[in-house]
Amino acid sequence: MASSMAAAASYLSPPPVTAERPTARGCLHFPSAPASSRFLRLHSAGGRSPANRKPRYLRRAAKVVVAAMADPLKVMIAGAPASGKGTQCELIKAKYGVVHISAGDLLRAEIAAGTENGKRAKEFMEKGQLVPDDIVVNMVKERLLQPDAQENGWLLDGYPRSYSQAMALETLGIRPDIFILLDVPDEILVERVVGRRLDPVTGRIYHVKYSPPENEEIAARLTQRFDDTEEKVKLRLQTHYQNVESLLSIYEDVIVKVKGDATVEGVFAEIDKLLNSSVDKKEEMVASA
Numbered sequence: 594m595a596s597s598m599a600a601a602a603s604y605l606s607p608p609p610v611t612a613e614r615p616t617a618r619g620c621l622h623f624p625s626a627p628a629s630s631r632f633l634r635l636h637s638a639g640g641r642s643p644a645n646r647k648p649r650y651l652r653r654a655a656k657v658v659v660a661a662m663a664d665p666l667k668v669m670i671a672g673a674p675a676s677g678k679g680t681q682c683e684l685i686k687a688k689y690g691v692v693h694i695s696a697g698d699l700l701r702a703e704i705a706a707g708t709e710n711g712k713r714a715k716e717f718m719e720k721g722q723l724v725p726d727d728i729v730v731n732m733v734k735e736r737l738l739q740p741d742a743q744e745n746g747w748l749l750d751g752y753p754r755s756y757s758q759a760m761a762l763e764t765l766g767i768r769p770d771i772f773i774l775l776d777v778p779d780e781i782l783v784e785r786v787v788g789r790r791l792d793p794v795t796g797r798i799y800h801v802k803y804s805p806p807e808n809e810e811i812a813a814r815l816t817q818r819f820d821d822t823e824e825k826v827k828l829r830l831q832t833h834y835q836n837v838e839s840l841l842s843i844y845e846d847v848i849v850k851v852k853g854d855a856t857v858e859g860v861f862a863e864i865d866k867l868l869n870s871s872v873d874k875k876e877e878m879v880a881s882a
């Protein structure tokens with residue numbers, strides 16, 4: 594699976610383009626230059642003659658940038674514990690340049706920093722329960738409203754998880770273009786949770802069987818999350834099923850279920866098609882405005 598992850602990362606990566614700076618993964622990254630100058634650079638060279646027609650990957654890049662400028666892509670991704678949200682987010686972020694905001698990661702950062710919120714949050718996370726709204730809601734809202742997310746679009750992972758959390762965004766007029774719900778059978782989820790490992794240096798997600806580390810050095814430093822035990826994942830699953838239904842009606846116009854029990858690349862191919870189509874719709878709207 595490590596090699597398949599690497600393969601996924603490489604097939605995501607277009608050759609370097611002039612208007613965007615490729616990152617280490619070769620992905621699209623929007624530099625901090627003003628949006629207008631990025632726009633001009635993309636549209637300044639040549640006309641529409643076949644000789645000047647850009648290769649497909651460049652047109653794709655241009656599409657993403659145009660959409661990002663006018664109305665950046667906004668994505669929510671949900672699913673049971675270990676359904677693959679974080680794994681897919683790495684790939685989505687790499688291709689679409691959106692800002693990944695993971696509620697779980699924000700909470701773990703609070704825990705690591707030893708804040709009061711972190712201490713309180715940990716009590717709930719250890720029981721597999723939702724952390725109370727008075728901690729989570731503002732934390733996510735503040736992150737969403739930061740300039741990088743506003744400019745490049747966002748990918749909200751693991752939020753909202755309840756009706757009240759969704760309504761907190763609705764009242765601010767914050768809605769996604771698409772709500773992806775990963776669907777994976779429970780028995781697979783338990784195996785994924787128990788075998789998950791994290792690299793504290795790169796933040797990369799591994800699995801002892803499905804996505805093993807590339808070398809001994811990485812293997813030696815991998816860590817396991819405190820809530821990644823069989824006992825705790827069962828509680829987390831219960832919490833997920835108790836709450837997910839309440840989101841379906843709020844996002845029914847943008848929700849798409851994706852089967853998450855295929856390979857990492859297979860799942861991403863499906864998500865990529867959906868996101869492409871969202872970007873196309875945005876581009877059409879920009880063109881017709």
Ligand code: AP5
Binds near residue numbers: 724729
């Ligand atoms: P959070 O950190 O969000 O955990 P979660 O929702 O339980 O999801 P996970 O991070 O466990 O899994 P994932 O879907 O990202 O899967 P991954 O890609 O890592 O939340 C933790 C806790 O914080 C919650 O329980 C709650 O207490 C609290 N919390 C968070 N948000 C909250 C909110 N909004 N409100 C209140 N409380 C909140 O993949 C898992 C493993 O599977 C990996 O090892 C990976 O390599 C492997 N894998 C992934 N995809 C595949 C594939 N296709 N094939 C084979 N293996 C795969």
